[in-house]
Amino acid sequence: MHYIPNTKEDRAAMLEAIGAKNFEELLRAIPRELRLEKPLSLPTAKSEWEVRGRMLSLAQKNEDLTKRISFMGAGFYDHFVPAAVRALAARSELYTAYTPYQPEVSQGTIQIIYEFQSMICQLFGMDAANASLYDGATALAEAVLLARTHTNRTKILWPVTVHPHYRRVAETLGRPLGLEAETIASPDGVVSRADLRGKLDNEIAAVVLQYPNFLGIIEEIEPLIEAAHERGAMAIVVADPIAMGILEPPGALGADLVVGEGQALGIPASYGGPALGLFAARGELVRRIPGRIAGVTKDRQNQRGFVLTLQTREQHIRRERATSNICTNQGLCATTAAIYLSLVGPKGLRDIAHACTAKAHYLAKELSKIPGVALAFPHPFFKEFAVRFPVSPTRIANHLLEEGILAGVPLRYFEIGMDDLLLVAVTEQRTKDEMDAYVAVVREVISS
Amino acid sequence: MNLIFELSKKGREGIQAPPMDVPQAAVSLPMQRKMPPRLPEVTENQVVRHYVNLSSMNHHVDKDFYPLGSCTMKYNPKINDEIASHPGFSALHPMQPAPTVQGALQVLHELSQALCKIAGMDAITLQPAAGAQGELTALLIFRAYLLKRDGNPRKKVIIPDSAHGTNPASIAMAGYEIVQIASGSDGLLDIGGLERVVDADTAALMVTNPNTLGLFESRISEAVALVHAAGGLVYMDGANLNALLGITRPGDMGFDACHLNLHKTFSTPHGGGGPGSGPVAVKKRLEPFLPLPVLSMKHGGYFWEWDRPDSIGQMHGFYGNFDVAVRALTYILTMGSDGLQAVSENAIINANYLRARLAEHYDLPYSQACMHEVVFSGDRQKARGVKTLDIAKRLLDFGFHPPTVYFPLIVHEALMIEPTETESKETLDRFVDAMIQIDRESQAEPERLHDAPMNTPVRRLDEVGAARNLNINYFAQTHGSI
Numbered sequence: 057m058h059y060i061p062n063t064k065e066d067r068a069a070m071l072e073a074i075g076a077k078n079f080e081e082l083l084r085a086i087p088r089e090l091r092l093e094k095p096l097s098l099p100t101a102k103s104e105w106e107v108r109g110r111m112l113s114l115a116q117k118n119e120d121l122t123k124r125i126s127f128m129g130a131g132f133y134d135h136f137v138p139a140a141v142r143a144l145a146a147r148s149e150l151y152t153a154y155t156p157y158q159p160e161v162s163q164g165t166i167q168i169i170y171e172f173q174s175m176i177c178q179l180f181g182m183d184a185a186n187a188s189l190y191d192g193a194t195a196l197a198e199a200v201l202l203a204r205t206h207t208n209r210t211k212i213l214w215p216v217t218v219h220p221h222y223r224r225v226a227e228t229l230g231r232p233l234g235l236e237a238e239t240i241a242s243p244d245g246v247v248s249r250a251d252l253r254g255k256l257d258n259e260i261a262a263v264v265l266q267y268p269n270f271l272g273i274i275e276e277i278e279p280l281i282e283a284a285h286e287r288g289a290m291a292i293v294v295a296d297p298i299a300m301g302i303l304e305p306p307g308a309l310g311a312d313l314v315v316g317e318g319q320a321l322g323i324p325a326s327y328g329g330p331a332l333g334l335f336a337a338r339g340e341l342v343r344r345i346p347g348r349i350a351g352v353t354k355d356r357q358n359q360r361g362f363v364l365t366l367q368t369r370e371q372h373i374r375r376e377r378a379t380s381n382i383c384t385n386q387g388l389c390a391t392t393a394a395i396y397l398s399l400v401g402p403k404g405l406r407d408i409a410h411a412c413t414a415k416a417h418y419l420a421k422e423l424s425k426i427p428g429v430a431l432a433f434p435h436p437f438f439k440e441f442a443v444r445f446p447v448s449p450t451r452i453a454n455h456l457l458e459e460g461i462l463a464g465v466p467l468r469y470f471e472i473g474m475d476d477l478l479l480v481a482v483t484e485q486r487t488k489d490e491m492d493a494y495v496a497v498v499r500e501v502i503s504s
Numbered sequence: 505m506n507l508i509f510e511l512s513k514k515g516r517e518g519i520q521a522p523p524m525d526v527p528q529a530a531v532s533l534p535m536q537r538k539m540p541p542r543l544p545e546v547t548e549n550q551v552v553r554h555y556v557n558l559s560s561m562n563h564h565v566d567k568d569f570y571p572l573g574s575c576t577m578k579y580n581p582k583i584n585d586e587i588a589s590h591p592g593f594s595a596l597h598p599m600q601p602a603p604t605v606q607g608a609l610q611v612l613h614e615l616s617q618a619l620c621k622i623a624g625m626d627a628i629t630l631q632p633a634a635g636a637q638g639e640l641t642a643l644l645i646f647r648a649y650l651l652k653r654d655g656n657p658r659k660k661v662i663i664p665d666s667a668h669g670t671n672p673a674s675i676a677m678a679g680y681e682i683v684q685i686a687s688g689s690d691g692l693l694d695i696g697g698l699e700r701v702v703d704a705d706t707a708a709l710m711v712t713n714p715n716t717l718g719l720f721e722s723r724i725s726e727a728v729a730l731v732h733a734a735g736g737l738v739y740m741d742g743a744n745l746n747a748l749l750g751i752t753r754p755g756d757m758g759f760d761a762c763h764l765n766l767h768k769t770f771s772t773p774h775g776g777g778g779p780g781s782g783p784v785a786v787k788k789r790l791e792p793f794l795p796l797p798v799l800s801m802k803h804g805g806y807f808w809e810w811d812r813p814d815s816i817g818q819m820h821g822f823y824g825n826f827d828v829a830v831r832a833l834t835y836i837l838t839m840g841s842d843g844l845q846a847v848s849e850n851a852i853i854n855a856n857y858l859r860a861r862l863a864e865h866y867d868l869p870y871s872q873a874c875m876h877e878v879v880f881s882g883d884r885q886k887a888r889g890v891k892t893l894d895i896a897k898r899l900l901d902f903g904f905h906p907p908t909v910y911f912p913l914i915v916h917e918a919l920m921i922e923p924t925e926t927e928s929k930e931t932l933d934r935f936v937d938a939m940i941q942i943d944r945e946s947q948a949e950p951e952r953l954h955d956a957p958m959n960t961p962v963r964r965l966d967e968v969g970a971a972r973n974l975n976i977n978y979f980a981q982t983h984g985s986i
Contacts, residue, residue: 101840115592117607149559193821232679328598328822330779381673387777
């Protein structure tokens with residue numbers, strides 16, 4: 057047992073110090089009938105050599121993004137991760153620490169959280185951010201719950217262009233608390249202002265919008281936010297952090313809460329998790345924020361230091377009156393994002409966002425040249441777009457997969473009435489050659 | 505230490521712009537940003553030095569003893585990280601077609617099977633991203649089950665007063681009222697007290713076993729029977745499962761559901777506060793209510809099944825923290841049935857050894873044999889003017905992370921110590937020596953404890969001041985609205 061240092065002699069000496077004749081004596085509190093009579097029906101211990109071989113054989117069964125060219129998005133993206141991000145996030149000083157309960161020996165972790173919070177506030181144009189939630193979907197759920205408590209209202213309005221999975225998670229968490237959601241019409245992929253105004257009344261706790269939206273479209277959310285505010289509803293915006301390199305931040309457009317998925321900020325896709333739930337709020341809402349928050353303070357010698365603060369919001373103090381039940385969050389992912397954002401800086405983030413946009417528009421334009429292929433919606437988009445083919449998107453995707461290309465995400469998976477569309481995402485990593493290859497395959501499939 | 509923002513100088517770059525091999529002129533977007541975000545402008549080597557220096561200010565398991573009770577800070581094996589960071593696992597998009605991720609799905613399947621066997625349960629979801637989310641998932645499953653069975657989800661969930669804070673918080677989020685019962689004088693569930701509150705409104709009882717005092721709930725079967733007889737369900741908070749591997753199983757005790765913390769029992773790193781993973785294992789009758797999607801198999805291939813009308817719905821954007829699952833399976837394969845049993849055996853011996861060695865020096869409110877952790881009280885030292893907080897801060901000077909303090913709430917000045925199986929007798933002896941010295945100092949030179957810590961990167965920090973003069977965003981230090 058190469059992780060268990062006590063020898064047989066150590067155990068004997070310890071049992072003697074305890075005053076127990078044998079190990080069994082320590083288990084006397086467990087009733088006989090509850091004891092397992094046989095060992096667990098699992099294989100016995102294996103060497104590292106064997107385990108490594110077995111696990112790598114499973115890894116090799118997957119067609120990963122180093123072997124396939126990915127145009128998949130829908131919340132998770134194939135952005136470039138600089139080597140320094142991986143190297144720093146892999147430091148065991150950071151990843152083998154627990155939640156920083158003893159700040160004097162956790163200054164690394166807490167200062168990084170403080171830097172992370174400050175960076176997220178900058179990206180989203182907000183006053184306060186927390187240390188992370190599980191993912192974009194649970195971040196939206198927490199935002200919706202906050203709106204319920206803050207407004208003392210129980211209805212939410214959102215369009216289908218808010219990520220369907222996020223809405224489902226928010227529904228799962230909202231249901232037991234009596235939260236109801238209604239859908240705002242989005243003909244042509246953007247919110248109908250008339251429908252929003254028609255549905256807004258004094259019972260709406262919040263209007264949720266996504267920016268750019270789930271279909272990649274950059275919606276003009278400012279008037280929608282104003283409309284929500286006019287009826288006393290909060291405005292919650294789900295935002296893409298990479299887009300913040302070039303787009304006006306939701307905070308500047310009036311959002312009360314901004315949430316999002318931070319996976320794009322240097323975190324490997326890892327089949328959907330760990331992800332990084334981003335959560336930011338206007339200053340006056342700070343005491344309603346769920347989860348951990350790092351703050352600045354001083355030590356006894358008046359040196360600057362960092363601690364977890366406003367802990368009376370949290371479950372370990374406030375118990376059933378806490379703002380959320382969250383304890384463990386996604387600390388290492390927040391660390392990774394802080395390192396990533398430090399490296400890319402304002403110029404790098406803008407360059408990455410520009411490259412995504414330019415490349416996405418190149419692919420969209422080239423695809424549109426193919427007879428029968430068209431963009432589904434006539435609106436400006438960021439790095440992702442929905443496209444309609446004269447054949448089923450699954451057929452297109454299957455052919456592209458044979459050529460080593462993951463074509464995008466068929467929207468039929470989301471049951472939003474767009475079953476004939478493919479959602480295609482283009483990051484800064486994609487090259488003109490890869491996109492030309494994509495277009496060539498589509499051309500061939502359609503003409504055959 | 506400087507903040508990264510304080511190293512920033514206009515014109516410094518940490519990456520080179522990505523190549524632009526397509527025309528970029530044509531695109532004109534609406535809502536263009538007027539002011540760039542004030543991210544730091546620093547070079548790569550500055551970033552590396554900054555974060556390496558910060559990292560060196562952390563206590564961590566790879567450095568020394570970390571006996572935080574209920575947190576199971578065991579060694580995180582390196583092979584787990586190597587496997588999880590292999591591109592075959594780390595570079596998978598969550599919406600990839602199932603045929604392209606069969607290896608990943610097999611990992612999830614094999615881990616599910618192993619965890620069900622370890623817990624004595626029939627079915628499992630790996631979706632919850634942490635223990636607290638597991639608790640909430642299970643309560644929502646209970647709610648959906650009761651609603652389907654009786655047309656009524658019932659009203660109350662019972663917890664003992666020794667419960668983790670996440671329990672009442674999860675109960676509130678699940679829309680239930682909390683009924684808290686006092687623990688018995690032996691630190692265990694008070695069966696009489698339970699009997700008095702269980703009724704037809706009882707949706708569930710939540711119990712941590714071993715409980716947060718590190719004691720096995722000997723009368724758990726009676727408690728389960730009481731709640732079941734009233735038509736309620738019983739949940740086990742699995743935070744303390746490290747005591748039970750191969751010894752007994754939640755399923756065999758009668759629990760209807762439990763969560764397991766992969767970042768505790770199954771050796772995955774805590775990451776300075778996450779990511780964790782809190783799978784929920786259930787008995788057969790609760791299986792239809794598991795979150796969407798559910799991993800299934802057809803024609804020899806794995807796929808995600810979405811057509812489950814009784815499901816509570818999705819709890820996570822995708823499938824939970826996959827890379828934590830990869831690590832946990834690697835660990836379970838490494839340890840095997842014999843290794844897992846040795847884990848609990850050594851964890852229990854280590855905790856009892858600390859109990860025996862420190863019993864003369866610190867008050868032990870519940871003196872019976874413990875399981876994987878032991879809870880002392882600092883009452884004796886407090887009478888000398890030394891608080892448990894002072895003891896904790898002094899331990900930092902010895903290079904140890906302190907135990908969990910002031911929890912469970914039912915013990916005055918609590919010191920909750922969980923050594924885990926990956927610590928040697930020598931380490932425990934060093935810790936005992938430090939604790940004995942601290943006890944002596946509490947008599948001879950209490951001011952030394954009030955002044956602690958002396959040897960840490962910063963001295964004792966003003967937490968009250970931090971909340972009073974709130975600064976949680978570098979750019980809003982003078983912002984009036986916070």
